Amino acid sequence: MPKKARLSGIKAFRTYTINEAAEVSGVSPRTISNWVKGGLSVLDDERPVLIRGDDLRDYIKSQRSERSRKTRLDTFYCVRCKAQRAAAAAMADCDLKHGRARLTALCESCGTVVSKPVAEAKITELGRTLDLRIERHV
Numbered sequence: 001m002p003k004k005a006r007l008s009g010i011k012a013f014r015t016y017t018i019n020e021a022a023e024v025s026g027v028s029p030r031t032i033s034n035w036v037k038g039g040l041s042v043l044d045d046e047r048p049v050l051i052r053g054d055d056l057r058d059y060i061k062s063q064r065s066e067r068s069r070k071t072r073l074d075t076f077y078c079v080r081c082k083a084q085r086a087a088a089a090a091m092a093d094c095d096l097k098h099g100r101a102r103l104t105a106l107c108e109s110c111g112t113v114v115s116k117p118v119a120e121a122k123i124t125e126l127g128r129t130l131d132l133r134i135e136r137h138v
């Protein structure tokens with residue numbers, strides 16, 4: 001069982017290398033690398049890989065909520081509602097880039113923009129419940 005990741009020290013507006021992200025969230029660099037493969041967003045074309053603090057926090061939060069209440073694939077964590085919400089009108093934009101996918105939608109309750117990374121392999125499954133507008137970036 002991996003160590004539980006910490007959210008408290010992660011600053012939303014700074015960027016972290018893999019090692020820094022590991023240190024601040026209390027997990028191993030290998031775990032962070034796995035998260036990146038699993039859909040954690042990184043800044044485009046930056047080497048070494050840089051991760052935005054808010055993306056890191058969102059990712060840890062989405063993992064926690066998946067564990068604690070079996071989040072459905074087609075729901076999002078809304079920061080304003082502080083809860084899992086469905087997408088308004090069951091519509092979402094899906095941006096595909098470098099084999100990673102990010103869904104963006106509006107919270108059905110408050111209209112706040114919500115987004116989350118998803119595995120590209122899940123897109124077909126998502127398409128059954130969400131009206132996806134898929135954009136591929138090269």
Ligand SMILES: [Zn+2]
Pocket residue numbers: 078079080081082085107108109110111112
């Ligand atoms: Zn909301």
